[in-house]
Amino acid sequence: MTKKIDLDELLEKLKEIHPEISPITAEDVVVANWVRLKCRYGCKAYGKHLGCPPYSPTPEETRKVLEEYTVGIVARFEAEPDPGISAEHIHHHLWDSINAVHETVFQLERCAFLAGYYKAFGFNALPCTFCATCIPEEKETIDSFEARNCRHKEKVRPSMEACGIDVFGTLERAGYELSVLDSYSKGVALFGLVLLD
Template identity: 50%
Template structure:
């Protein structure tokens, strides 16, 4: 297994080459979970129940908190930028940010895979926003049994839950790591997005 001080620069380079702004090693203990986070998904997000990476399919904050106890090390990955020129109404945030969401999910997959192949067999990534690996996700396509739908995912190797969908308080976590993150109040503001990689 590679030393962590060798792996982190490799992961940072992969992240930067994939469009991320920064990758920073953090102690897993500063990742914050909270019961209220998934309420923001359930009440207010148009993607609720439409993507396998989101509630009610994603881990609860209790499950995530329990898993976090198995890790000492993690990395936060920051993405900064505006969406590409698009005719999509920004109120349809999932499609407005489509390219960004795909970049986040693909980067998290690459990082997790590299860490795993470097000997960190517990490596696990969390993306941001609803999954964008497919044009439409299975729950959007009709009535599917809640208990069997996950095994029908078209990309089970790549699909990962988002931080927020898993009950992680993204704002508290990234601020604890020293990043600045504020609520975006207009569609013209630069958007900061974060992913998380658990390492051990």
């Protein structure tokens, strides 16, 4: 097994993958039950992706997992919307940017794991974009056993909001100044989270 490197050294290695990272304590990750209501009743992708509800960890499970960590990192990304796709279809409007978040979060997690942080685990932003359509979209119904057939199981991670993480509350605790957007034309920032230890 690889000997665990110092956290400061790890942060430098992670910045080589993505420079816009900030440390965060696990205690500063805010989990709230209401968050998944926004997925269930506000998101057109609900039930269509294996990294989203109802397939993702519940807020209760997320709280228990966070108790097993002390530190993580938040990664910030500038999204580049596709002007050819209406912002009304937000996931497709931001598809390439969301995909970049998911790929980078996986690489950050992998780097930490290989540096001896074997508990490293990432959380993404928004639904998975590794496939044009996910298994739940292709079948009328699936059970949790069928989720094992995910085509990118090694890289798929749940989104923060899918697990009940209050992204705004968490980012405010991490020192980010945020505001609600009334238009995607004003620029969009996306965030990922990687728990370390």
